[in-house]
Amino acid sequence: xxxxxxxxxxxxxxxxxxxxxxxxxxxxxxxxxxxxxxxxxxxxxxxxxxxxxxxxxxxxxxxxxxxxxxxxxxxxxxxxxxxxxxxxxxxxxxxxxxxxxxxxxxxxxxxxxxxxxxxxxxxxxxxxxxxxxxxxxxxxxxxxxxxxxxxxxxxxxxxxxxxxxxxxxxxxxxxxxxxxxxxxxxxxxxxxxxxxxxxxxxxxxxxxxxxxxxxxxxxxxxxxxxxxxxxxxxxxxxxxxxxxxxxxxxxxxxxxxxxxxxxxxxxxxxxxxxxxx
Amino acid sequence: xxxxxxxxxxxxxxxxxxxxxxxxxxxxxxxxxxxxxxxxxxxxxxxxxxxxxxxxxxxxxxxxxxxxxxxxxxxxxxxxxxxxxxxxxxxxxxxxxxxxxxxxxxxxxxxxxxxxxxxxxxxxxxxxxxxxxxxxxxxxxxxxxxxxxxxxxxxxxxxxxxxxxxxxxxxxxxxxxxxxxxxxxxxxxxxxxxxxxxxxxxxxxxxxxxxxxxxxxxxxxxxxxxxxxxxxxxxxxxxxxxxxxxxxxxxxxxxxxxxxxxxxxxxxxxxxxxxxx
Numbered sequence: 001x002x003x004x005x006x007x008x009x010x011x012x013x014x015x016x017x018x019x020x021x022x023x024x025x026x027x028x029x030x031x032x033x034x035x036x037x038x039x040x041x042x043x044x045x046x047x048x049x050x051x052x053x054x055x056x057x058x059x060x061x062x063x064x065x066x067x068x069x070x071x072x073x074x075x076x077x078x079x080x081x082x083x084x085x086x087x088x089x090x091x092x093x094x095x096x097x098x099x100x101x102x103x104x105x106x107x108x109x110x111x112x113x114x115x116x117x118x119x120x121x122x123x124x125x126x127x128x129x130x131x132x133x134x135x136x137x138x139x140x141x142x143x144x145x146x147x148x149x150x151x152x153x154x155x156x157x158x159x160x161x162x163x164x165x166x167x168x169x170x171x172x173x174x175x176x177x178x179x180x181x182x183x184x185x186x187x188x189x190x191x192x193x194x195x196x197x198x199x200x201x202x203x204x205x206x207x208x209x210x211x212x213x214x215x216x217x218x219x220x221x222x223x224x225x226x227x228x229x230x231x232x233x234x235x236x237x238x239x240x241x242x243x244x245x246x247x248x249x250x251x252x253x254x255x256x257x258x259x260x261x262x263x264x265x266x267x268x269x270x271x272x273x274x275x276x277x
Numbered sequence: 278x279x280x281x282x283x284x285x286x287x288x289x290x291x292x293x294x295x296x297x298x299x300x301x302x303x304x305x306x307x308x309x310x311x312x313x314x315x316x317x318x319x320x321x322x323x324x325x326x327x328x329x330x331x332x333x334x335x336x337x338x339x340x341x342x343x344x345x346x347x348x349x350x351x352x353x354x355x356x357x358x359x360x361x362x363x364x365x366x367x368x369x370x371x372x373x374x375x376x377x378x379x380x381x382x383x384x385x386x387x388x389x390x391x392x393x394x395x396x397x398x399x400x401x402x403x404x405x406x407x408x409x410x411x412x413x414x415x416x417x418x419x420x421x422x423x424x425x426x427x428x429x430x431x432x433x434x435x436x437x438x439x440x441x442x443x444x445x446x447x448x449x450x451x452x453x454x455x456x457x458x459x460x461x462x463x464x465x466x467x468x469x470x471x472x473x474x475x476x477x478x479x480x481x482x483x484x485x486x487x488x489x490x491x492x493x494x495x496x497x498x499x500x501x502x503x504x505x506x507x508x509x510x511x512x513x514x515x516x517x518x519x520x521x522x523x524x525x526x527x528x529x530x531x532x533x534x535x536x537x538x539x540x541x542x543x544x545x546x547x548x549x550x551x552x553x554x
Contacts, residue, residue: 118487118488118489119489119490120489120490120491121490137489138486138487140486140487167486167487169483177477177483177484177487178487180472180473180476180477181473181484181487181488181489181491181492182487182489182491182492184469184472184473185469185491185492185495185496186491187528187531188465188469188495188528189495189550190531190546190547190550191524191527191528191531191550192461192462192465192524192527193550193551193552193553194527194546194549194550195457195461195520195523195524195527196457196458196461196553197549197550197552197553198523198527199457199520199523200454200457203454206446206454207454207458209415209417209444210395210415210417210444210454210455210458210459211395211458212395212396212397212414212458212459213396213397213398214397214399214458214459214462214463214498215458215459215462217494217495217497217498218462218465218466218494218495218497218498219462219553220494220495221491221494221495222550222551222553223551223553223554224547224551225547225551226543226544226547226548226551229547230540230543230544230547233535233543234540237535237538240535241532241535241536243472243476244528244531244532244535245532246472246475246476247468247469247472247528248525248528248529248532250468250469250471250472250475251464251465251468251521251524251525251528252525254464254467254468254521255518255521255522255525258510258514258517258518258521259518263507263511266503266507266510267503267507269467269471270467270501270502270503270506270507271503272471272474273466273467273468273470273471273474273499274470274499274500274501274502274503275470275474276470276473276474276496276499276500277500
């Protein structure tokens with residue numbers, strides 16, 4: 001069974017390395033719009049061959065879409081138009097509703113399995129890919145009742161081999177919840193980075209003297225690239241705006257307590273937040 | 278030379294272990310208002326002896342105040358009243374202006390050196406103390422011109438032994454800048470934790486299924502305890518409110534771009550934030 005991977009970055013690369021570690025699949029075929037990534041992917045043993053879009057579709061039994069969500073949405077119906085009745089497609093995008101919606105009425109919808117392995121990091125590119133990225137992590141499968149049993153079974157097998165745990169929810173629920181636990185933290189981090197970079201614009205030295213590990217961890221996600229994240233924000237715009245509203249309200253409550261010197265309230269606020277551990 | 282440490286938590290404990298590693302100091306004497314911490318500190322070799330406040334002042338050549346900033350502010354003038362002309366006091370508080378201000382006119386002010394080693398983590402207590410906590414980190418010394426040369430020299434030696442780099446600024450500047458690089462990130466993290474915990478209040482399972490490493494790093498600081506952080510927020514209230522204002526404005530700009538679909542602006546926003554690395 002040949003595996004075709006469209007998008008040879010962190011996620012696509014790690015799936016390939018993870019599967020190869022357990023000798024799953026025969027040939028691994030790949031495409032990446034970034035030539036450097038493609039060359040790297042060959043060197044790193046992520047894929048055996050870089051081939052054309054047409055050939056990848058013809059030669060792969062399973063096609064993995066690990067590219068930004070806007071491009072998944074565009075390419076998925078095109079691929080469904082072209083594949084055989086046996087081919088299986090899965091995507092790994094961080095939003096699911098728009099993608100699922102874009103092929104809802106497609107005659108080959110059932111060959112597609114919508115997934116979101118919860119395992120990204122702020123670094124991207126095949127050079128960061130590794131076979132254990134998904135180890136013991138969760139994989140969200142969305143609207144799985146719309147996928148054929150054989151397609152679903154194989155996708156579950158792929159993720160199980162890499163020791164992931166499957167979670168089943170609707171694409172709508174996925175996008176709502178993920179806006180809080182992933183998309184909002186990214187906005188929080190981008191905005192904090194933006195705030196401190198502006199404040200220390202002409203004070204690089206004092207900034208580097210005073211920054212500590214606290215700022216580093218809260219702004220870790222601010223290193224994430226716009227090619228991945230802007231399409232996610234656009235695709236989950238309404239949920240994200242709602243999550244931002246709630247977050248800004250929480251900040252304003254904290255600020256009000258501080259202004260009004262209601263320190264016992266801040267004490268309660270902190271103690272509640274401590275529950276995150 | 279005996280070293281007296283008031284507050285045997287992460288910071289006080291790590292200073293002691295750091296100095297002992299390089300055989301600096303003779304006896305290490307300690308006080309902690311928390312009995313368990315005191316017992317732990319003895320067991321972990323942080324101090325040789327738990328003694329009374331009176332005895333610690335009499336028997337120590339150097340006194341280290343590693344307790345919450347509100348308690349430093351209270352106890353510092355009392356200690357200055359009691360010490361000999363040769364004793365040196367330093368504090369490690371995360372805010373400096375109020376502390377320095379509280380002893381500005383004290384006749385023994387010059388025996389005090391105001392410091393802030395930039396090395397905290399979200400965990401606290403002597404069990405997290407380790408001898409390399411300060412290794413290659415920065416230590417901020419504030420209003421150092423108000424300290425006697427011998428006191429300053431010894432404090433610089435103490436931090437140098439642990440391989441820290443000294444940075445000299447005023448206590449006022451310290452509190453302004455640190456509000457952005459440390460206090461604001463803590464508020465950001467507490468507020469994000471508070472937001473998601475509220476949203477998933479009765480949905481613990483789905484929360485644990487979907488949370489990833491992104492949320493973990495942005496909410497790492499939300500595990501910090503109120504005993505340390507509430508006094509810091511109170512002590513640096515005005516700077517922190519200002520920093521929060523700027524941060525909330527940045528969030529609102531992002532939200533406005535999203536609402537108005539000005540996606541090219543979000544692209545720029547993200548790319549600028551990427552500079553944090």
